[in-house]
Amino acid sequence: MKERMLKLTCEQANLVKGEYPHKHILQPIMMAGEWYLPASVMDNSVYESAISILQSCCVVEIEFPDEMPEL
Amino acid sequence: MNNVFTLRHQLDLGGGGSLLLPETKAYIAAVKAEGGEILYEKQVNELLKTLKTNGILQKLDFLYLANYEGIGSRVNIISPSVMASIITGISFSSKKGWQSPGVGQCLNLGYKRSTMTKLVAPKGSIGVFFTETQSDKGRIFMGAMRSASSPRNSLLLYRASPATRIVAELYRDAENAIAGMAASSNGYFAFSHHEPSSGVYAHQLYMDTVRHAANNTSYTSIHDVNIYGCAANINGVVSTPMTTTGRIGCFYAGDYIDGLGADPAVIGGEHAIFRSALAKYFTDIAEL
Numbered sequence: 001m002k003e004r005m006l007k008l009t010c011e012q013a014n015l016v017k018g019e020y021p022h023k024h025i026l027q028p029i030m031m032a033g034e035w036y037l038p039a040s041v042m043d044n045s046v047y048e049s050a051i052s053i054l055q056s057c058c059v060v061e062i063e064f065p066d067e068m069p070e071l
Numbered sequence: 072m073n074n075v076f077t078l079r080h081q082l083d084l085g086g087g088g089s090l091l092l093p094e095t096k097a098y099i100a101a102v103k104a105e106g107g108e109i110l111y112e113k114q115v116n117e118l119l120k121t122l123k124t125n126g127i128l129q130k131l132d133f134l135y136l137a138n139y140e141g142i143g144s145r146v147n148i149i150s151p152s153v154m155a156s157i158i159t160g161i162s163f164s165s166k167k168g169w170q171s172p173g174v175g176q177c178l179n180l181g182y183k184r185s186t187m188t189k190l191v192a193p194k195g196s197i198g199v200f201f202t203e204t205q206s207d208k209g210r211i212f213m214g215a216m217r218s219a220s221s222p223r224n225s226l227l228l229y230r231a232s233p234a235t236r237i238v239a240e241l242y243r244d245a246e247n248a249i250a251g252m253a254a255s256s257n258g259y260f261a262f263s264h265h266e267p268s269s270g271v272y273a274h275q276l277y278m279d280t281v282r283h284a285a286n287n288t289s290y291t292s293i294h295d296v297n298i299y300g301c302a303a304n305i306n307g308v309v310s311t312p313m314t315t316t317g318r319i320g321c322f323y324a325g326d327y328i329d330g331l332g333a334d335p336a337v338i339g340g341e342h343a344i345f346r347s348a349l350a351k352y353f354t355d356i357a358e359l
Contacts, residue, residue: 003174022106022142023156029175038173041160064174 003064004039006057016050026050036062091116092123094148101151107142111166111356119148121348127341130196131325132187133180135300137168137202137318138356144168147181149325155180161301166356167202168320169301177302180322187324194327198261198277199300200349202320257317259338259346265327275330280346282330282338298324320353 008016013028013035020026024046028035041047042054091099095116099109109115115138122128134148135155141163147153161176163169169178190196258279265274276283300322332339338346 005174019156023145023154024160025156025158025179027158027175036175037159038175040173044160047160062174 002061005036005060005062006039006041006054007060008035008037008057010035012053012057016047016053020046020049022046031062036060092119094119094123094128097151098146098148101154102143102146105142105146105154107144107146108140109143110139114352114355115148117355118348118352122345125341125344127328127345130189130328131323132189133182133322133324135178135180135322136352137163137166137320139165145178153181155300158299164203164318166320166353168318170203170318171301175302178300178322180298180300180324182298182324189326190324191326193266194264195324196261196263196326196328197298197324198259198322198345199319200259200321200346200353201257201317202353203318204257259342259349261328261342261345263328263330263342277330277338277342277346280338280343282332282336282342321349 008028016026016037017028018026024044026037026041026047028037030036037054037057039059042051047054091112095112098115098119099112102109115136118136119128122131128134128149131149133150133153135144135146136148137144144163145155145157147155156179158179159176160173161169161171161178171177259277260279261277263275263277301319328342328345329340330338330342332343
């Protein structure tokens with residue numbers, strides 16, 4: 001399963017993290033020491049106030065394993 | 072004659088405010104206050120009436136129900152002042168419900184076990200209703216996380232082609248309650264657990280019309296954790312890759328819901344009523 005993700009610096013993650021209109025929350029995820037958000041967040045106007053930061057991030061494709069991580 | 076016509080019109084459409092349950096009215100008012108809309112008032116009211124008549128509605132801590140649009144469907148019908156928040160862009164499809172279209176996206180249902188008054192150890196129920204079939208690799212998560220390293224106490228549907236696996240836990244600690252079982256691709260998916268003083272455990276998974284008894288030897292108490300829908304979220308951080316390709320039309324949690332029927336392999340009791348009422352609701356709104 002390939003996902004298009006935004007790769008954020010720690011500073012960018014801290015800047016965009018938080019609450020947005022209509023009880024929306026941006027919450028970057030940490031994977032292997034790096035911060036990411038789904039690239040699809042750029043298509044949502046709710047996050048418009050963060051769009052300049054989001055657009056400055058690198059878009060990467062990440063392969064996620066099909067198997068569920070062990071709970 | 073006009074008055075009679077108006078009354079009949081209201082009865083048919085459910086538009087007469089006095090015909091709605093107080094619970095339905097409170098829900099609609101809260102939705103409108105948030106800028107949302109409930110288009111299918113009659114159908115919502117019929118569902119709540121069925122659940123209330125059968126004593127199920129009173130058992131719930133939360134009930135989120137897909138309706139016409141996303142704002143209204145994020146309002147908790149049981150406590151309408153509570154509205155689920157969207158974490159990182161989860162999507163809503165008219166009438167069909169919620170989908171986590173990408174990694175790290177989920178719906179925060181806004182409850183901690185410690186705030187629940189109905190789901191109290193040592194018994195409780197959590198459940199979802201799928202309105203859209205999952206793809207082979209779709210993943211659904213609904214539940215509560217105990218810790219970052221061991222997110223137990225969950226209701227999880229996991230499908231990975233060619234293997235299909237279910238893990239469902241309510242407040243179990245040591246091991247998976249059910250594993251290696253064929254997953255239902257849509258419909259009713261719920262879990263109930265009860266430890267009565269007699270020591271006879273009832274610990275069961277419900278998948279559409281089928282009831283599955285689970286191993287029930289090592290339960291622990293309910294932990295103080297938040298409950299999320301559609302994707303994994305551990306201690307407030309969405310950290311597990313999750314993509315859900317299907318839709319969830321309903322989330323609920325609350326007190327133990329009875330599922331005993333004449334046939335031990337067939338869903339019965341309150342779960343049968345709940346499942347039928349939800350199936351009717353989604354059938355009805357799809358026909359409009």
